[in-house]
Amino acid sequence: MTPSEPSPFSPPSSPGRSAGAVDSAAGAPPVDALDSLVLHATDNGVSWITLNRPDALNAVTWDQRERLIGLLADASADPGVRAVVITATGKGFCAGADLRGGPSSGERTGERVAGDVARMIRRGAQRFIAAVLDCEKPVIAAVNGTAAGIGAHLAFACDLVLAAESARFIEVFARRGLVPDGGGAYLLPRLIGPQRAKELMFFGDAVPAAEAERLGLVNRVVPDGELAKTAREWAERLAAGPTRALALTKQLVNASFESDRAAAFAAEATAQEITMSTADAQEGVAAFVERRSPTYRGR
Structure with a gap:
């Protein structure tokens, strides 16, 4: 990692909220601002992708999702990248999709017509999760805090999941009167079986990291202060592999x-x-x- 690149687990050096961290209803942030909301650095064969909207618990906008999809595709094509880590700054890993609407979230600005929502899900949430599943390099989720909705599915789609002790996972969809999207009903039954998956999805209760590990959603739980170190150790071990x-x-x-x-x-x-x-x-x-x-x- 060059001195000018940000630490994978730290926001940029400028204090406060980035000028590009606009509400989704205000329109898409410029490219340089978007780069500050999804940090990226490559170090020792590892591509570090860090969500950086801590004030929004790293809820992702359409633009951020597109950047992650692009970075994962780049990792597949780059022979210098041999493992990927997805993590976040602040107290939240990803609070789900930014639901405030507007052009940058991929939502129509005019009258909704039949099929709009399904198309939006296919183009957005499902492409997002598929990008992780289809990445040709091993992907580690280093879950530093709350992972809710599609944020939980982002973690579950990764090949290995490390969680800080303070992390928790929430299937929030039923709380909002919605069905799971972003591949949730595909991922969870395969990880923990249909009965457990339905329990989590029906009730939408928060699952602490230790319980997530017991259920098989998480590979390992580590103290909060050791998450970055453990993620680096695992990623570099993968990067040194075949x-x-x-x-x-x-x-x-x-x-x-x-x-x-x-x-x-x-x-x-x-x-x-x-x-x-x-x-x-x-x-x-x-x-x-x-x-x-x-x-x-x-x-």
Whole structure:
């Protein structure tokens, strides 16, 4: 990380709310302001993406979602990026979508017509979550505080979830008279089963980090002060791994719930065929034979 880049877990040095942190009803912020609301830095092979609207508990606008989608696509295409961390500043990881409306949230400014909401969900929340699931690099969520609504689904879509002790997860949709969006009804049953998923979605109760870990929504809970350190350790360990093998492993696991045994076995065999041709696989085998630690280069 260069000296001019912001720390992944800290807001920019200028105090107070960024001039670009406008209410969504006021219109889209300019590009430089948007960059200050979604911080980005690449360090030691890790792409750090940090939501930075702490005064709004990091509720995301349409523009912020688009920036995250773009950064995740960039991570997939960049051979210098071998792992991704998504985190946030302040006391909230992500309080969900900014519902105040306006052009920057992707909502129509004229009269609503049939299909508008479905189109908005497909173009916004669902693309957002799909970008995480489809990222070709391992993605870690470092959940520093409240993750609600699509903010919870953003965390659950990540490959690994670290949570600070103060974090909590809330399926807020039923509280608002809504059904879950952003892939919630797809993600939760696969993580914790249909009965538990329905309990969380029907009641909308806050789930503390320790309970989330017990349910299987979180890989590990750490003290608040150790979240950044642990996230860095995990991310750098992933970044030092066999990148293509991890990408194919992610694809196999994500597809497993939609595959029958024959399809899953065929996909596994094909993935292994591809992996065996990589330089990292050759290095892994050579290191095993030579009784040394492998040095993977992501190729």
